Amino acid sequence: xxxxxxxxxxxxxxxxxxxxxxxxxxxxxxxxxxxxxxxxxxxxxxxxxxxxxxxxxxxxxxxxxxxxxxxxxxxxxxxxxxxxxxxxxxxxxxxxxxxxxxxxxxxxxxxxxxxxxxxxxxxxxxxxxxxxxxxxxxxxxxxxxxxxxxxxxxxxxxxxxxxxxxxxxxxxxxxxxxxxxxxxxxxxxxxxxxxxxxxxxxxxxxxxxxxxxxxxxxxxxxxxxxxxxxxxxxxxxxxxxxxxxxxxxxxxxxxx
Numbered sequence: 001x002x003x004x005x006x007x008x009x010x011x012x013x014x015x016x017x018x019x020x021x022x023x024x025x026x027x028x029x030x031x032x033x034x035x036x037x038x039x040x041x042x043x044x045x046x047x048x049x050x051x052x053x054x055x056x057x058x059x060x061x062x063x064x065x066x067x068x069x070x071x072x073x074x075x076x077x078x079x080x081x082x083x084x085x086x087x088x089x090x091x092x093x094x095x096x097x098x099x100x101x102x103x104x105x106x107x108x109x110x111x112x113x114x115x116x117x118x119x120x121x122x123x124x125x126x127x128x129x130x131x132x133x134x135x136x137x138x139x140x141x142x143x144x145x146x147x148x149x150x151x152x153x154x155x156x157x158x159x160x161x162x163x164x165x166x167x168x169x170x171x172x173x174x175x176x177x178x179x180x181x182x183x184x185x186x187x188x189x190x191x192x193x194x195x196x197x198x199x200x201x202x203x204x205x206x207x208x209x210x211x212x213x214x215x216x217x218x219x220x221x222x223x224x225x226x227x228x229x230x231x232x233x234x235x236x237x238x239x240x241x242x243x244x245x246x247x248x249x250x251x252x253x254x255x256x
Contacts, residue, residue, distance in 0.1 A: 001027070001061055001062050001063055001218070002018070002023075002025045002028070002062060002064050002066055003028050003029075003030065003064070003088075004018070004027055004028070004029045004030070004065075004067075005030050005066075005072070006030075006032070006067075006181060007031070007035065007036040007069055007072075008032070008145070008149050008182070009031065009033075009182065009236050009240065010069070010145070010148065010180060010181030010182035010184075011031065012068075012181075012237065012240050012241055014093070014207070015068070015222070016241065017206060018066065018206075018210060019220075021207040021208065021210070021211045023211055023215070025215050025218035026223075028057065028060055028222075029068075029222060029225065030053060030056065030225045031224070031228075032053055033226050033227060033229070034227040035049055036149055037114070037142070037146055038071040038072070038145075039114025039115045039117070039140075040114075040116070043075050043079060043116070043120075044079075046075040047076070047082070049072070050072045050075065050082060051082040054090075056251075058088050062088065063088070064210075064215070065090045065091065067090060067091060067092060067093040067206075068093065068181050068203075069181065070094055070114070070117050070179050070181060071180070073095075073122065074094060074113075074117040074120035074122040076092070077120055077122040077126075078122075093181070093202055093206050094122050094126050094202070096202065096205045097177070097200075097202020097205050098123065098126035098130055098131075098205075099209075100177075100204070100205050101127050102130045104131045104134055106134055106174050107133075108134070108135040108136075108174055109174070109177055110137050110173045110176050110177070111136060111138045111139065111176075111179040112141050112166075112176060112180070112183060113139070114141070114142065114145065114179075115140040115142050117138075123136065123177065124136040138179070139168050141161070141162075141165040143161040144161055144162070144165070147161060147186075148182040148186065149182075151236065153186055158189060159189045159192070162189035162193050163189075163193045174196070174198065175197055175198040175199075175200055176194060176198070176199050176200065177200045177202065178200065178202065179202075184201050185240065221246070222247075224246055224247065224248045225248075225251055226248075226250055226251075230250035233248060233250070
């Protein structure tokens, strides 16, 4: 069984990529919405949340964690991955996402991400390791996650926030990396704001990495769990995934 973890709704884009790659393992999707947004929290705070949430997934019987949270991967690049009792294997979204550039035609890439991810320079490091010829710029966009979580991804406010973020790009950017899994849910706005730049979703490489593991077949069931408002969460899950059969439940949030 796979555990997918994110601060909120963004990791649903990773789940969608897994299903699109015909990965039919049973999935527990955990959204730490009680603590969203993650982007402006301290590294110590983020690492504590990562530790607690990996432990929660481990306690619920997952065999593998597929990260749906770039910010958590970014802080792990600085402070290390928490060591769980059974040393659960973790698929790192940033490391896998950077593989998109292994044979890259791009010259200047803009990684748009949360402030914490930008602060870590995790994407610049990971992309530099596989494609040192690529110039990487990192742009923080703190307004975007709250808009998605509030159900305003199609609003004028979201469109304007994306335009403001793209306006920070230096000249010559030929590709955008969605350094937060919430951002593909704003893809239409990015397409309008930066029509000449390719848009790269690291979730696709994340799914390829999981597919390469050759996991045994499952039943394709999904349990969606939040530690915040389950009604709003279920509405968004149904809306973004089209999944009408996956179970949704809520748990009590750990204090933080």
